[in-house]
Amino acid sequence: MPGESHENRLGISRNVLVLGLVSFFNDLASEMIYPLVPIFLTSVLGAPATIVGLIEGIAEATASCLKVVSGWLSDRWRKRKPFTVAGYSFSAASKVIMSLAFAWPVVLVARFVDRFGKGVRTSPRDALISESSHSLSRGRSFGFHRALDTMGAVVGPLIAIMAIHFLNERFRLVFFLSCIPACVGVILLVFLIRERGTEESTEPALRFTWRGLDPDFKVFLLISIIFALGNSSDAFLILRAQNLGLSTVLVILAYVLFNVTYAVFSMPAGVVSDKIGPRKVLLTGFVLFSAVYFLYGMAGTSLYLWFLFPFYGVYMALTEGVGKAYISTLCSPDKAGTVFGLYQTTIGLCTFFASLIAGFLWTYIGPRATFFFGSAAALVSALLFLVMGNRRSRACR
Numbered sequence: 219m220p221g222e223s224h225e226n227r228l229g230i231s232r233n234v235l236v237l238g239l240v241s242f243f244n245d246l247a248s249e250m251i252y253p254l255v256p257i258f259l260t261s262v263l264g265a266p267a268t269i270v271g272l273i274e275g276i277a278e279a280t281a282s283c284l285k286v287v288s289g290w291l292s293d294r295w296r297k298r299k300p301f302t303v304a305g306y307s308f309s310a311a312s313k314v315i316m317s318l319a320f321a322w323p324v325v326l327v328a329r330f331v332d333r334f335g336k337g338v339r340t341s342p343r344d345a346l347i348s349e350s351s352h353s354l355s356r357g358r359s360f361g362f363h364r365a366l367d368t369m370g371a372v373v374g375p376l377i378a379i380m381a382i383h384f385l386n387e388r389f390r391l392v393f394f395l396s397c398i399p400a401c402v403g404v405i406l407l408v409f410l411i412r413e414r415g416t417e418e419s420t421e422p423a424l425r426f427t428w429r430g431l432d433p434d435f436k437v438f439l440l441i442s443i444i445f446a447l448g449n450s451s452d453a454f455l456i457l458r459a460q461n462l463g464l465s466t467v468l469v470i471l472a473y474v475l476f477n478v479t480y481a482v483f484s485m486p487a488g489v490v491s492d493k494i495g496p497r498k499v500l501l502t503g504f505v506l507f508s509a510v511y512f513l514y515g516m517a518g519t520s521l522y523l524w525f526l527f528p529f530y531g532v533y534m535a536l537t538e539g540v541g542k543a544y545i546s547t548l549c550s551p552d553k554a555g556t557v558f559g560l561y562q563t564t565i566g567l568c569t570f571f572a573s574l575i576a577g578f579l580w581t582y583i584g585p586r587a588t589f590f591f592g593s594a595a596a597l598v599s600a601l602l603f604l605v606m607g608n609r610r611s612r613a614c615r
Contacts, residue, residue, distance in 0.1 A: 305339020361488020448595025
């Protein structure tokens with residue numbers, strides 16, 4: 219196996235443990251900034267809301283488009299660590315740029331650099347996790363990684379709230395301080411990750427064609443596209459919370475509650491997927507998403523949100539890490555980076571269109587329509603996954 223795969227008492231390798239810690243520190247740093255950027259842009263720099271949307275649109279599109287490129291290059295060069303180090307380093311540097319922002323174009327540069335780093339690292343990192351895990355414990359490995367990553371998203375906003383309070387809303391200082399955990403993650407990555415060297419290949423350069431993909435992966439990608447078109451940005455969950463009367467502070471706390479649930483259930487979901495197969499866990503996640511989105515649409519008071527946000531976190535735990543574990547069974551190791559990148563780029567672009575659809579439905583029909591559409595798309599995806607998945611029964615255990 220290309221990467222180090224000796225497992226510890228948690229049933230994961232050292233590489234996976236370190237990558238989990240790296241993601242924790244990086245996400246902690248990112249989430250210290252992310253909730254503050256819109257406020258900083260509008261309140262401090264005086265940028266209009268359209269600029270906020272422009273910056274986030276460019277940033278996320280950059281990350282989505284780069285994932286397939288970095289994945290393909292890591293397959294061709296048979297190296298994962300250099301891309302992962304470079305990606306996290308770009309994200310750390312973006313915090314410094316953000317702290318120097320005195321006009322919105324600088325914020326655009328900072329967000330571009332941050333998402334550029336995400337696009338560079340994500341597919342090679344996921345391939346490295348796959349290579350560093352036993353085939354029977356990949357669900358556990360991806361679940362563990364998602365758990366630590368999401369815990370960073372829990373701690374980061376809480377630190378941001380305290381920092382803004384004690385630093386008298388000096389945003390730039392908070393942005394600069396976020397460099398510290400980001401740099402810790404890069405240091406851990408550089409010194410503790412071990413990627414076994416590979417011999418130079420005498421074979422022709424790696425070729426990647428649609429025809430050469432596993433048929434089961436094509437089916438899963440198609441189903442995921444349908445699902446993603448109804449899975450709009452989580453910003454609409456926040457808007458719905460505000461629409462139902464939650465204050466800004468309570469919205470942030472509800473968002474933290476979602477991330478806590480996501481983190482707590484991620485590794486158990488991965489362990490279960492190793493035992494019963496990832497398809498069953500993913501199918502459960504699709505159905506749960508459909509139910510949660512339907513109830514978001516039906517909700518008449520904010521009281522329901524304190525139940526729906528945690529259940530949304532359970533859905534994420536059942537699908538994010540488990541989905542990557544499932545994909546790893548549908549491709550050969552030498553094409554893992556490309557396949558992960560193709561999947562993530564495709565879903566990222568679909569999410570962009572999903573948000574446009576959601577915004578249209580919200581504006582011209584009403585908030586409920588956004589969530590009813592998402593619920594219906596998820597239900598169709600679940601039914602297709604159930605029916606089409608039986609076309610070829612693959613042993614995923």
